[in-house]
Amino acid sequence: MENKVLVIEDMPEFQRLIQMALGHKYNLDFASSLEQARKLLNEQNYLLCLLDIVLPDGSGIDFYRELQLNDKFNHMATIILTSKNAVSDRVLGISLGVDDYIVKPFDNFELLARVDLRILKSFKKKEIDQNYKLGPLRFEISGLRLFIKSENQEKKIDLTPIEFKILLKLAQGSNRIFSRQQLLDSVWGYNVYVDDRTIDKHVSSIRKKIEPYQKLIKTVSGIGYELKSS
Amino acid sequence: MINILYIDKNLEEARQVLGQRSESYSISYLSHLDTIIKNLISSPCEFILLNHENYEPGSLTKVLSMLIEFTPYIKVIETKKFKSLSDIKQKLIEYNSYEIKLKVEEIKSRMAVILKETDQVVLSEIIKLYLSRENLIMNELPKIYKANQFNNLELNIHNLKSSSANLGANRLAEICLFIETYLQQNKNKRSEVVDIGLNAVRSEYFVIIEILKQIQF
Numbered sequence: 001m002e003n004k005v006l007v008i009e010d011m012p013e014f015q016r017l018i019q020m021a022l023g024h025k026y027n028l029d030f031a032s033s034l035e036q037a038r039k040l041l042n043e044q045n046y047l048l049c050l051l052d053i054v055l056p057d058g059s060g061i062d063f064y065r066e067l068q069l070n071d072k073f074n075h076m077a078t079i080i081l082t083s084k085n086a087v088s089d090r091v092l093g094i095s096l097g098v099d100d101y102i103v104k105p106f107d108n109f110e111l112l113a114r115v116d117l118r119i120l121k122s123f124k125k126k127e128i129d130q131n132y133k134l135g136p137l138r139f140e141i142s143g144l145r146l147f148i149k150s151e152n153q154e155k156k157i158d159l160t161p162i163e164f165k166i167l168l169k170l171a172q173g174s175n176r177i178f179s180r181q182q183l184l185d186s187v188w189g190y191n192v193y194v195d196d197r198t199i200d201k202h203v204s205s206i207r208k209k210i211e212p213y214q215k216l217i218k219t220v221s222g223i224g225y226e227l228k229s230s
Numbered sequence: 231m232i233n234i235l236y237i238d239k240n241l242e243e244a245r246q247v248l249g250q251r252s253e254s255y256s257i258s259y260l261s262h263l264d265t266i267i268k269n270l271i272s273s274p275c276e277f278i279l280l281n282h283e284n285y286e287p288g289s290l291t292k293v294l295s296m297l298i299e300f301t302p303y304i305k306v307i308e309t310k311k312f313k314s315l316s317d318i319k320q321k322l323i324e325y326n327s328y329e330i331k332l333k334v335e336e337i338k339s340r341m342a343v344i345l346k347e348t349d350q351v352v353l354s355e356i357i358k359l360y361l362s363r364e365n366l367i368m369n370e371l372p373k374i375y376k377a378n379q380f381n382n383l384e385l386n387i388h389n390l391k392s393s394s395a396n397l398g399a400n401r402l403a404e405i406c407l408f409i410e411t412y413l414q415q416n417k418n419k420r421s422e423v424v425d426i427g428l429n430a431v432r433s434e435y436f437v438i439i440e441i442l443k444q445i446q447f
Contacts, residue, residue, distance in 0.1 A: 010389075011389055011392060011393065012359055013355070013356045013359045013360070013393055013396060014392070014396070016348075016352055016355055016356065017344070017347075017348065017352070017356070017396075020347065020348040020349075020352055021347070054384075054385060054388045054389075056385060083388070083391055083392035083395060086411075104392050104395065104396060105340070105392075105395050105396040107343075107347070108347035108348070109347065
């Protein structure tokens, strides 16, 4: 899926302009009809779809509604690229949840900037939704669940939400030393008063729960903790 | 060359001074207001010169309202704004030159942007693609409409709007937008509005392809 963008556009001159605007940075596939687009979407995974509204075999708006019903495209950003400039068309597109709405004729540099931005945002969203792995630890972030490798199997570890957040913070900054205060701010927020020794109690509890990997968490005397990646 | 419809109850003097055709303009004359639609369907028109003095106010209002609704892209100018018929003739020559210059500048300006963002090869390809639609625009669109293929007509008009705007042919894009909107709001309905619109599209497209062929890029 690396850098793949699907362009659903039936007019060759706009295909050419899009190729010039994005082709040096993204791997583009072109579909001149919705039928071709469906075929490509079944075969490939795309980071982003540039979608024209008026196409020979149907409406891009209806097609976008179709995409929304399929979980496979949850992480694919969609930008409408059309010469339909009426406020009612823009409002309809945006209210349906498209990521951006660009009117033709477009500026190539602006198109690239907007595509870059949407792809970056999609990556961030995906990152949040994804699992995070570090050595034997696997964090299922949305469910606040931790799994550790035990022989050839994964074992689910029951952590409290606070413990999960502390361990995830340490894991995402692996090999970096976090002070107790940094961990407190990160987990409880800035305006909450919690004794910094509270962290020690939680870390002690985490160590017991993640045995035999308790040594991954190092105490840094007088400062705080760090999590070694191996 | 601009196409004009001259409306006056007494056309004799105007015909003598302005004539039918020159290097700068082509004029159709009309005195009966009830034939205006027929005239607009048969002859392309970029603006209307109107001497309203000899018409009943009621009949004139009806015609003007109809023009606003049917052909908002056609300018209507009252003849009383000019000093004389000779003045009209002079202004028509100047106006033609100004209009052509404006269209050339709009197209050149857009081409410069495309050239800046792409290269000469891409620009040439885009112009070739635009010119390659000549048969579709000049001959096929009326057939598509005659065959009541409204969706096909809407798609082609929409595409012509996009490609014209892309090349800076703004008046043509504006006419196409009007027809496209009309077709969306009046599904599967034949109307003089579309007939006049398609006539305007052909006339304007012809002007644009002449400009494109002449421009050195």
